[in-house]
Amino acid sequence: MNELWSALTNSITPYVPGEQPKNIDNLVKLNTNENPYPPAPAVFDAIKGAVNSSLRLYPDCNATCMIESLVRFYNIKHPNAKLDDSNFFIGNGSDEVLAFALRAFYGQERPLNMNDITYSFYTVYCDLFQIPYVIHPLKEDFTIDVDSFVNAKGGVIVTNPNAPTGIYLDIESIKKILDNHKKDVVIIDEAYIDFGGTSCADLVCEYDNLLIITTLSKSRSLAGLRIGYAYGNKSLIEGLNVIKNSFNSYTMDRIAQAAGAAAIDNWEYYDIITDKIIEDREILCENLAKMGFITLPSSANFIFTTHPDYHAKDIYDALRRQGVIVRYFNKPRISEYLRITIGDKEQNIRIVEALNKEFGL
């Protein structure tokens, strides 16, 4: 107990992010679901174009240029969603957007429902904001128990595809949850949606209680720039802005805004690298299956895999010895699984070679 800290600071346990080694030159870094491919060339050009004396001036606190790009993008990719600039909110990474959203929509008066195995930051936010939460165990096969959410009191947050399992939840199930929570915000965290799932974007115009949150860190190769966004009914965006403007009006710097807009505009480049990642995920799964690994069906840029003959922690340590970093969670139900980010072809081969070398698989 530190007497200079607030009671809250003394009572909470922060999130622990995945390791970010300083020097990755000799490492195959597959532990934090980064994209193996660089951002689109147009993103580099956009950043260079923003490097001028206007950096002395505050940025646009609404990130209008990025919102304009998003409106164009969704009108092409999800025309039925009928989204306009009042439907979007930009933040300093989807973690910040999630934090604002939890503070904006839940509280002592409305608890939050979430899965036992999901993004572990959600419970940390709840502790920070003193939001009561209810944990719903995934089924035995790691799929979501939809009925359990349907019958729950309060808000709902679901990662789709789920992390760290990679399993995708179909849109009909999400509609079932939305239909039974008309007075509560339902957040669908679509950080990994581009790698095989179908976004529930089209439901936004149908459900005022749906907020979708996603990130440019994964499919847009921009983890280094911290850009995430939410979209949903205008009144939810207004709620997010009330919280944001009570915390930090200028969350998005000029360069991130320019880069984010260029990344959204250049979706054709990203469609190509996303297809490569999906293809390479399937090849990696096949190779691991030949070695006896059992992998959950993934719609993400990572896989969640286990081996009947070896402890996950031992495999993690062995891969580490071979210069391959993956993610191991020492937690109930998943302590015999490893989460492996899909790298490029060469990196994926390095995993197979490392396993072969260490275990003769």
Added chain:
Amino acid sequence: MNELWSALTNSITPYVPGEQPKNIDNLVKLNTNENPYPPAPAVFDAIKGAVNSSLRLYPDCNATCMIESLVRFYNIKHPNAKLDDSNFFIGNGSDEVLAFALRAFYGQERPLNMNDITYSFYTVYCDLFQIPYVIHPLKEDFTIDVDSFVNAKGGVIVTNPNAPTGIYLDIESIKKILDNHKKDVVIIDEAYIDFGGTSCADLVCEYDNLLIITTLSKSRSLAGLRIGYAYGNKSLIEGLNVIKNSFNSYTMDRIAQAAGAAAIDNWEYYDIITDKIIEDREILCENLAKMGFITLPSSANFIFTTHPDYHAKDIYDALRRQGVIVRYFNKPRISEYLRITIGDKEQNIRIVEALNKEFGL
């Protein structure tokens, strides 16, 4: 009352930032205390050097490279402070650092004391975090009533030099407050310290309860990049990290970190432009005095000024007609004052010319 929002979201009123016009080509923008000079050339180089494929990777969540620059800088400029890397915390603008600090150190159990005329975001944070606060009126001459803070129960936050008055509080007075609040964190917000005040940096090793917060938006010409930092005793930095890592682990992107480090390293460039701004402030004050304006003694990159014959709002509107934007606060005690950012020589002349044209002064 929006039924999808939390009770808190329905109850708070967000901060309203100063206007940021989209196109400032024909405007003299002196309303948000930006620096009239561009960032150091080395900052541009540092950004360009960071534009590469590593943007696909998460940044260092501790902004180590920027902290290393700060340690070097303070060892040169404030060697008696004896600061090392455990004394610094970097955030996405000093607004974010302030938000984390208020959440980290105050709460229902410890109220926060502040001036009636000061940075208006402080009370917004308090409402967001449900921290009770006590308002201490400035004296008649707009100086701080130090004894009132000395005798107050709870934490203290003081902007020094104060905003929007520009008046500097001496270090002996700050020591008096610190001595009488050994069990509470005292935050000195030194956003404008480089323009004439003396930082209380040297007090950090003497007072475990002192946290200094500052920004690269003003004297470092980087409002567009969102970089602020706090420094103080190691245990206060740990408290800030508990809150930050419960909110958003990766607040500082790769480019902002590189630019921030370069801006700190290149302090010699900034010393030169700061001296120019101070010199031009004195010239502007003299010119305004000749026109009958009464200006508070400023140690900041702005002045707070009033005219006995004209209403501040009328002067504000007249300047606006002439393409000069300054800041007017329609608030008790200060509704007859204007806050004018110090521009470059040409911009400062534009103010004088505009006043002459409109009022024949």
